[in-house]
Amino acid sequence: MAAHLDALVRITRVVAGDDAAANDAAQEAFIRLWRNPAAFAGGNLLAWLVTVARHVALNEHRGQKRRTGRHDTARLRPPSNPEIKVESSDQLTQVRAFMGTLPEQERTALTLFAVQGLAQSEIATVLGTSEGAVKQAILSARTKLRARFEV
Amino acid sequence: MQRPTGEVFKQADQLVRRALEGAPGAHAGLRAKLSHQFSAEFALQRRARNLRIQAAAGCAVAAAVLLLVFLNLDWFRATVNEGSPPIVSANDNPAAPVAPRPGSLPQNTVKPDGAENTPAQNDQPGPAQPQQLVQEPKPAPEQKPPTPEPAKEPQPAPGPGVEQPKTPQEAAPTPPKGTESTPTPAKAVVARLDANAGKVRIRYGTDDWADLAANTDILAGANLSVSRGTAEVWLSGGSLLRFDGDIVLNTQDKHLLVQLESKSVYADNLGTSEALAFSVGELVAALPNGVAIARRDQAALELTCLLGDCTLGEEAVAPGFERRLTARGLGNAKKASPNRLTRDLPARVVYREDFDRTPPGGLYGDGEEMKDGLLSRTGAGNYAAFRYDPTVTVLAGMVLRFRARTRAITQLQLEVFLDKPNDQRCFSQRLKPAKEGEWQVFEIRLADFADKLNPALKMTPGQLLRNFKLHLEGTAAASVEIDWVEYVRIQED
Numbered sequence: 239m240a241a242h243l244d245a246l247v248r249i250t251r252v253v254a255g256d257d258a259a260a261n262d263a264a265q266e267a268f269i270r271l272w273r274n275p276a277a278f279a280g281g282n283l284l285a286w287l288v289t290v291a292r293h294v295a296l297n298e299h300r301g302q303k304r305r306t307g308r309h310d311t312a313r314l315r316p317p318s319n320p321e322i323k324v325e326s327s328d329q330l331t332q333v334r335a336f337m338g339t340l341p342e343q344e345r346t347a348l349t350l351f352a353v354q355g356l357a358q359s360e361i362a363t364v365l366g367t368s369e370g371a372v373k374q375a376i377l378s379a380r381t382k383l384r385a386r387f388e389v
Numbered sequence: 390m391q392r393p394t395g396e397v398f399k400q401a402d403q404l405v406r407r408a409l410e411g412a413p414g415a416h417a418g419l420r421a422k423l424s425h426q427f428s429a430e431f432a433l434q435r436r437a438r439n440l441r442i443q444a445a446a447g448c449a450v451a452a453a454v455l456l457l458v459f460l461n462l463d464w465f466r467a468t469v470n471e472g473s474p475p476i477v478s479a480n481d482n483p484a485a486p487v488a489p490r491p492g493s494l495p496q497n498t499v500k501p502d503g504a505e506n507t508p509a510q511n512d513q514p515g516p517a518q519p520q521q522l523v524q525e526p527k528p529a530p531e532q533k534p535p536t537p538e539p540a541k542e543p544q545p546a547p548g549p550g551v552e553q554p555k556t557p558q559e560a561a562p563t564p565p566k567g568t569e570s571t572p573t574p575a576k577a578v579v580a581r582l583d584a585n586a587g588k589v590r591i592r593y594g595t596d597d598w599a600d601l602a603a604n605t606d607i608l609a610g611a612n613l614s615v616s617r618g619t620a621e622v623w624l625s626g627g628s629l630l631r632f633d634g635d636i637v638l639n640t641q642d643k644h645l646l647v648q649l650e651s652k653s654v655y656a657d658n659l660g661t662s663e664a665l666a667f668s669v670g671e672l673v674a675a676l677p678n679g680v681a682i683a684r685r686d687q688a689a690l691e692l693t694c695l696l697g698d699c700t701l702g703e704e705a706v707a708p709g710f711e712r713r714l715t716a717r718g719l720g721n722a723k724k725a726s727p728n729r730l731t732r733d734l735p736a737r738v739v740y741r742e743d744f745d746r747t748p749p750g751g752l753y754g755d756g757e758e759m760k761d762g763l764l765s766r767t768g769a770g771n772y773a774a775f776r777y778d779p780t781v782t783v784l785a786g787m788v789l790r791f792r793a794r795t796r797a798i799t800q801l802q803l804e805v806f807l808d809k810p811n812d813q814r815c816f817s818q819r820l821k822p823a824k825e826g827e828w829q830v831f832e833i834r835l836a837d838f839a840d841k842l843n844p845a846l847k848m849t850p851g852q853l854l855r856n857f858k859l860h861l862e863g864t865a866a867a868s869v870e871i872d873w874v875e876y877v878r879i880q881e882d
Contacts, residue, residue: 244414333408352402
């Protein structure tokens with residue numbers, strides 16, 4: 239559980255863009271698995287946990303949006319000036335911050351693909367979309383990342 | 390713009406990987422929180438599982454207890470049935486009396502002094518007396534030393550107007566027919582179909598219908614149906630039912646319940662201790678002591694009270710009135726309208742003594758003899774007498790009948806005393822036998838009895854009678870033999 243919990247929190251943090259929301263969503267995913275183990279039909283357990291945690295996080299985000307009546311523009315929109323010069327010591331922190339500026343589907347797809355090594359089909363299942371859309375999301379995220387950090 | 394290659398994307402992926410793997414994982418608090426929550430969930434699940442186990446164990450124990458109770462009850466019933474006496478019915482009772490012939494005055498009847506006597510003909514007591522069907526078995530007639538001939542005189546061949554005393558075996562009803570397939574031996578006999586009934590069908594529960602023979606015992610739970618005309622049923626307590634549709638007879642706590650499936654039923658339990666109730670669905674009428682007609686009209690129950698105490702729902706219905714009860718409530722009382730069920734009703738025996746054994750109230754004639762089912766007395770100035778037990782209640786339309794043979798009698802004087810506290814008050818009637826040495830039935834309407842001290846006073850319904858006392862007038866050789874005495878209620882339209 240410990241290994242999956244750390245990975246799940248990291249991925250969910252990318253999805254939710256918020257540390258507390260990521261912890262809550264990861265916790266909820268584990269509790270659901272505990273209460274209803276039969277819901278996990280087999281396959282990649284982390285992908286299943288991510289799917290649940292992502293839904294929890296997005297639902298929480300939508301609920302918060304309904305309650306506040308406004309968007310969290312800082313989190314959902316790309317930064318106004320993407321040409322900020324990145325210092326190497328802070329580069330990893332800035333990459334994480336930049337990931338938070340990508341569209342949710344793109345950042346989740348890239349995270350699952352690049353960090354967790356999930357196949358595009360598994361990512362498509364997590365995101366509830368097609369493999370083509372996943373491929374396109376990953377390509378778009380990579381392109382933006384390359385443009386931003388000149389890699 | 391240079392198209393990005395796979396190597397470039399790998400660098401981008403590595404950058405993301407390094408960035409995210411360097412990010413902190415789950416909070417220590419989250420681990421503790423999850424651990425605590427899982428422990429709590431686990432405890433909850435274990436508790437729920439224990440509760441389920443306990444509940445299942447409880448159910449299993451309860452089922453086992455019920456099974457044991459059920460098995461023990463079966464064993465208990467089997468034991469009781471083995472040790473209990475068989476059902477007593479008139480079939481088993483050698484002393485089973487016979488009831489009067491339905492209808493008006495029997496032939497070969499001697500009316501009170503001054504009244505014209507009818508020609509003597511066969512006297513046939515009517516339907517079997519049902520009063521003793523569920524009573525304790527009567528003791529067998531006292532064993533007498535064997536004699537070459539019965540004490541009764543050898544009877545000549547019965548000619549017109551002369552009737553032979555019937556033996557109890559002659560009056561014994563036929564065994565039940567049409568119900569052989571119904572295994573209900575433990576149910577009490579509640580009724581018997583009248584000997585003169587028309588075609589009646591019977592079934593128990595969902596059994597097939599079967600024709601019901603006359604004089605057949607009817608058990609509790611019987612569904613009776615008469616498709617045309619009417620049929621009469623004598624209940625075990627002496628009550629009379631006449632019905633023209635479908636009824637179901639059931640015994641309940643303290644009464645016999647007549648469920649009306651269709652049409653109507655006439656009931657007369659006046660003077661009996663047999664409470665009746667009628668029902669149509671949830672609607673109920675009660676007849677603790679009276680005469681009434683209950684009718685089913687779809688889901689409604691209508692009750693016409695003819696005599697006595699009648700209750701429909703929670704309210705009384707006065708004699709001569711009828712009311713209607715539905716689920717919505719009780720209707721107003723209306724004056725009773727004529728009903729075909731009251732036409733030509735059979736006579737109902739209220740009390741009967743056959744002298745097959747000493748009357749329950751005892752003899753007190755001081756010299757009378759009881760032998761071979763006859764009560765005998767000789768000598769003018771003497772009398773034959775016995776007490777009723779229980780007392781007889783005077784009912785509207787009641788007559789006193791007795792069958793007797795007289796010799797050298799000029800006149801008989803019949804006296805009947807009231808029960809306490811008016812036990813010194815006596816009603817009397819003078820009778821003249823029509824034929825010497827022949828069996829005759831004497832019949833006197835109670836309304837014709839006069840107070841001995843004040844002849845203007847007559848018997849009235851509700852008075853309690855306690856004895857029968859027959860004085861002999863004639864020569865020293867005067868004698869009288871009495872075969873039976875009975876009080877019969879002649880139903881009035």
